[in-house]
Amino acid sequence: MTNTWILRGIIHRKKTEKRYDSDGLVLTKGITLGLPFVKKQVSSENAIQLVSICPTQALVYENNKLNVYPERCIRCDRCVEDNLSPIVMTNDQPSVRWSNPDNSVLLPHQFRRSIHIRIVDAGDCGGCYNEVRQLNNPFYNMHRFGFFITPTPRNADVLMVVGSGTRQMQYALQATYEAMPTPKIVIAVGTCALSGNMWSKSLTGGTGIKNVIPVDVEVMGSPPTPLTIIQSLFSITGRQMPASIISSKTEPPEMKRD
Amino acid sequence: MTAALIMLIISLSSCVITAIGALLVRRSYISHVLAVGGSIISLCALAAGWIMLANPTLQHSVSYLTLPLAGHLSLRLNRLSGMFLIVFGLVCLPISIFSLRYLEKMLKNYSLRFYGVWYSSLLFSIVLILIAGDIITFFTAWELMSVTSALLVAYEHKNDKGPAAGWLMLITSETGALAFLGSFILLAVNAHTLQFSGILAHPGSFSPGLRAIIFVLSFFGFATKTGLVPVNFWLPRAHPEAPGPISALLSAFILNCGIYGIFLINVVLLPVRSVWIGVAVMTIGTVTAILGILYASISDDIKTVLAHSSSENMGLMTIATGAGMIFLASHAPVLAGIGFMVAIFQMTNHSIYKALLFLCAAAVHRQTNTRSLDKLGGLIKAMPWTSGTFLIGALSISALPPFSGFTSEWLLIQTLLQATTLHSTALELACAIAAVFVGLTAALSITCFVRVFSMGFLGHPRTQTAKNAKEIPHSMRYSLGLLAMLCIGIGILPTICIPIFSRALSPGVNSVAVSNSLIPPFFSQIGHSFLNPNFQRSFLNIGAGIGQHTLPGSSMVILHQGGTANPVTFATSPFYGVFVLILLLLLTRLAVKIITRNRTKLTVPAWTGGMRKLLPEMTYTSTAFAKPVNVIFQSVIHNRTVIEERDAVHEHFRSVIHRHVKESHIIDRYFLEPIGKIVVSIANTIAKLHTGRIKHYSTLVLFTFVTTLIIAIFV
Ligand code: SF4
Numbered sequence: 001m002t003n004t005w006i007l008r009g010i011i012h013r014k015k016t017e018k019r020y021d022s023d024g025l026v027l028t029k030g031i032t033l034g035l036p037f038v039k040k041q042v043s044s045e046n047a048i049q050l051v052s053i054c055p056t057q058a059l060v061y062e063n064n065k066l067n068v069y070p071e072r073c074i075r076c077d078r079c080v081e082d083n084l085s086p087i088v089m090t091n092d093q094p095s096v097r098w099s100n101p102d103n104s105v106l107l108p109h110q111f112r113r114s115i116h117i118r119i120v121d122a123g124d125c126g127g128c129y130n131e132v133r134q135l136n137n138p139f140y141n142m143h144r145f146g147f148f149i150t151p152t153p154r155n156a157d158v159l160m161v162v163g164s165g166t167r168q169m170q171y172a173l174q175a176t177y178e179a180m181p182t183p184k185i186v187i188a189v190g191t192c193a194l195s196g197n198m199w200s201k202s203l204t205g206g207t208g209i210k211n212v213i214p215v216d217v218e219v220m221g222s223p224p225t226p227l228t229i230i231q232s233l234f235s236i237t238g239r240q241m242p243a244s245i246i247s248s249k250t251e252p253p254e255m256k257r258d
Numbered sequence: 259m260t261a262a263l264i265m266l267i268i269s270l271s272s273c274v275i276t277a278i279g280a281l282l283v284r285r286s287y288i289s290h291v292l293a294v295g296g297s298i299i300s301l302c303a304l305a306a307g308w309i310m311l312a313n314p315t316l317q318h319s320v321s322y323l324t325l326p327l328a329g330h331l332s333l334r335l336n337r338l339s340g341m342f343l344i345v346f347g348l349v350c351l352p353i354s355i356f357s358l359r360y361l362e363k364m365l366k367n368y369s370l371r372f373y374g375v376w377y378s379s380l381l382f383s384i385v386l387i388l389i390a391g392d393i394i395t396f397f398t399a400w401e402l403m404s405v406t407s408a409l410l411v412a413y414e415h416k417n418d419k420g421p422a423a424g425w426l427m428l429i430t431s432e433t434g435a436l437a438f439l440g441s442f443i444l445l446a447v448n449a450h451t452l453q454f455s456g457i458l459a460h461p462g463s464f465s466p467g468l469r470a471i472i473f474v475l476s477f478f479g480f481a482t483k484t485g486l487v488p489v490n491f492w493l494p495r496a497h498p499e500a501p502g503p504i505s506a507l508l509s510a511f512i513l514n515c516g517i518y519g520i521f522l523i524n525v526v527l528l529p530v531r532s533v534w535i536g537v538a539v540m541t542i543g544t545v546t547a548i549l550g551i552l553y554a555s556i557s558d559d560i561k562t563v564l565a566h567s568s569s570e571n572m573g574l575m576t577i578a579t580g581a582g583m584i585f586l587a588s589h590a591p592v593l594a595g596i597g598f599m600v601a602i603f604q605m606t607n608h609s610i611y612k613a614l615l616f617l618c619a620a621a622v623h624r625q626t627n628t629r630s631l632d633k634l635g636g637l638i639k640a641m642p643w644t645s646g647t648f649l650i651g652a653l654s655i656s657a658l659p660p661f662s663g664f665t666s667e668w669l670l671i672q673t674l675l676q677a678t679t680l681h682s683t684a685l686e687l688a689c690a691i692a693a694v695f696v697g698l699t700a701a702l703s704i705t706c707f708v709r710v711f712s713m714g715f716l717g718h719p720r721t722q723t724a725k726n727a728k729e730i731p732h733s734m735r736y737s738l739g740l741l742a743m744l745c746i747g748i749g750i751l752p753t754i755c756i757p758i759f760s761r762a763l764s765p766g767v768n769s770v771a772v773s774n775s776l777i778p779p780f781f782s783q784i785g786h787s788f789l790n791p792n793f794q795r796s797f798l799n800i801g802a803g804i805g806q807h808t809l810p811g812s813s814m815v816i817l818h819q820g821g822t823a824n825p826v827t828f829a830t831s832p833f834y835g836v837f838v839l840i841l842l843l844l845l846t847r848l849a850v851k852i853i854t855r856n857r858t859k860l861t862v863p864a865w866t867g868g869m870r871k872l873l874p875e876m877t878y879t880s881t882a883f884a885k886p887v888n889v890i891f892q893s894v895i896h897n898r899t900v901i902e903e904r905d906a907v908h909e910h911f912r913s914v915i916h917r918h919v920k921e922s923h924i925i926d927r928y929f930l931e932p933i934g935k936i937v938v939s940i941a942n943t944i945a946k947l948h949t950g951r952i953k954h955y956s957t958l959v960l961f962t963f964v965t966t967l968i969i970a971i972f973v
Contacts, residue, residue: 171868172869173868179862179865182858
């Protein structure tokens with residue numbers, strides 16, 4: 001029997017993770033690197049140099065400013081390797097964000113206590129999906145919050161998508177979205193689902209699922225931690241609106257293809 | 259009585275005329291001759307049966323021939339045969355009409371001349387069995403029936419399975435016939451007469467041991483025809499192979515002949531006096547019912563499903579008969595009458611819905627050329643008439659109100675539960691267990707027929723032939739419609755049918771008492787002798803008497819009466835139930851409409867798991883649907899052994915794995931195969947005599963000669 005977590009739970013009293021630290025921030029410190037943040041502006045040569053080493057065009061030099069779009073970042077750490085780099089990785093940044101600035105992302109009050117989630121793997125490498133799979137294990141135990149995974153979109157309120165939306169999966173994704181009853185929320189999990197990651201340059205890789213179906217909630221990180229994903233679910237049920245959710249965003253410039 | 263006799267003579271002579279007509283007319287008109295002849299035969303049988311059942315004259319024997327040694331041969335007209343003749347007529351009329359167009363398909367490959375002859379001889383023999391008044395007539399008619407039905411099963415001889423099934427059927431049938439011939443001989447020897455009426459007049463001359471032997475022989479003999487465990491192995495093999503109308507006739511009526519025989523010997527001629535015989539009959543019935551429905555739930559061939567389910571229904575009838583025997587032996591005549599009445603009720607229902615289902619299956623086979631459920635599907639769009647009538651038949655056989663199977667199965671369970679009045683723990687336990695199994699059987703039969711209907715008629719067509727199927731011609735539709743109407747009619751008005759059925763077994767059973775104990779006289783006067791007036795009034799207050807001035811019968815409620823403390827143990831009313839059902843459906847519809855009035859409705863394509871196109875082969879198949887039953891009852895069914903053969907190159911590198919799946923029925927495994935082994939081993943032992951040397955053979959001849967001489971001298 002490998003599945004002895006109930007026994008272990010009884011022996012060790014408790015296995016589930018806390019969701020917040022004392023400051024009310026999502027517990028991600030030490031688990032992930034965090035998201036890049038531009039500390040100070042630098043000269044244009046340095047900036048262009050930095051932009052050129054970013055593999056996913058998360059760093060953009062526009063209007064004489066170095067901007068970073070965290071939804072494209074894969075935390076490869078290339079830009080912060082140099083100690084003098086103007087970019088730092090920080091955990092203070094929000095990892096969950098709503099695509100629409102208004103409250104239309106919030107599910108009606110009937111869904112406060114229980115939502116059903118349909119998970120679609122739209123061509124991910126296994127990383128994000130692995131994190132999504134952790135949601136059900138004893139450490140994160142999503143069920144205790146009333147979040148359930150359902151195998152059919154007919155019963156689902158939330159569509160959680162991982163992967164870049166490859167060409168093969170675009171029809172299935174669309175069909176899944178159409179098969180869901182309203183109100184429906186789409187959560188895009190991971191950099192691939194948000195921007196297509198490095199594959200966006202290829203023909204069949206897909207450039208993020210927002211080109212296929214409308215995305216309501218973006219969960220950043222490559223992959224995001226399970227707690228972050230739970231965070232996103234909490235935000236759409238309206239049970240907790242932590243400060244880490246910003247509702248405004250600027251669209252990044254279009255990806256350059258080779 | 260003479261009217262009934264005239265009807266019977268018309269019926270029998272039209273059999274002969276039909277046979278001659280089939281031999282003489284042009285080939286393309288044979289089916290017409292058969293349809294007209296069959297209709298006349300069945301209508302006359304129906305009329306004769308009705309006259310016999312309604313007539314207060316109880317027994318009537320007409321001798322028609324005097325043989326030098328055996329004495330008179332006679333016909334015996336009584337109510338039991340009247341009841342069976344009615345069922346025969348009700349079933350045979352639609353079958354004859356149906357076969358008019360069905361036979362066209364067979365005409366391409368086979369000459370129908372001898373089909374016509376066998377068919378009319380079969381009808382002739384059935385009518386003769388039912389009215390036979392002596393042992394010789396009965397046995398001759400029985401043999402004629404066995405042979406002609408086997409010939410008809412084997413009629414489509416161009417496929418291999420038909421003749422094999424016919425042979426198997428003939429062999430089992432003859433074994434059974436020999437067995438009950440033994441019991442007949444014992445009866446005749448002890449009563450010194452060949453007439454049934456004569457045997458009936460000398461009931462006292464049988465010792466208990468003799469009675470037991472007669473019971474065992476006759477029950478085994480008739481059980482082979484009825485399809486009871488363990489001699490029902492021929493049934494699922496023979497019925498699917500027969501041509502459509504024949505399998506309908508086999509399942510819907512010829513199985514009943516066995517029940518007729520059981521009734522004739524064990525209830526009418528020599529009423530059972532031992533409780534344990536009743537328990538044995540009930541046990542056999544229970545095992546038959548449960549095994550039948552289990553195998554029906556997992557078979558793929560639609561006709562095999564129906565054949566197994568026939569076996570199940572025969573089991574239910576046998577349970578009812580067994581319960582009746584128990585009550586008869588424990589001196590509870592009214593309850594015994596109810597038991598036998600339920601058996602006849604169930605038999606009538608089964609005949610009607612099974613004829614309907616088999617004819618529907620024949621129609622499907624005619625239009626699509628396949629009987630495999632896995633290859634059908636979506637027929638409801640192509641064949642709405644067939645599908646609709648099949649649905650009615652399936653609902654009836656699943657014993658759902660307000661269709662015909664419901665009341666009989668409900669009464670069966672209630673009657674079994676009445677065993678508490680017998681004050682014998684063992685009997686109570688036996689009856690309770692039987693009741694539980696009847697419940698399980700009913701539940702499984704719903705599963706089974708949900709599967710057949712949903713996989714065969716709903717969903718997507720799985721093959722091109724199923725997609726291109728066309729609706730059957732009009733004459734076939736009418737015959738299906740007739741049977742479907744009978745299903746609904748009996749289902750809604752059981753209170754009118756029960757007095758008729760209960761009359762069948764009089765004078766052995768007090769029919770008035772039986773029908774009165776089940777159907778309270780709500781429509782007549784208040785304060786009837788066997789119902790407390792206050793109690794009756796309280797029933798009337800909740801509406802049991804609605805329609806008392808317009809509706810026929812004595813009420814529309816069936817109830818089982820208990821003692822004085824609780825006067826009613828159970829009550830039901832399918833007639834009022836229909837209205838309640840319709841009302842409930844309408845109210846539910848209304849409620850759903852009101853609750854969902856503010857909802858937006860989205861119409862999107864069916865969810866196909868993200869597939870671009872859902873291929874029909876990908877849909878749920880009948881095999882998949884049967885899987886849960888297969889898994890749950892694995893220990894009972896255990897129907898397949900997989901034999902793997904591994905081919906290897908140089909004994910090491912595996913190249914091929916051959917998998918042979920061998921399917922076997924539980925009866926085959928535990929009954930047929932051991933018998934086969936014993937027979938083969940005996941044959942092998944005897945074969946040792948055949949040494950091939952002339953001196954051994956001449957010794958044998960000498961030995962035989964001497965033994966014969968010794969026997970001749972001493973005996
Ligand atoms: S960490 Fe890597 S992906 Fe993220 S901004 Fe820096 S270079 Fe780009």
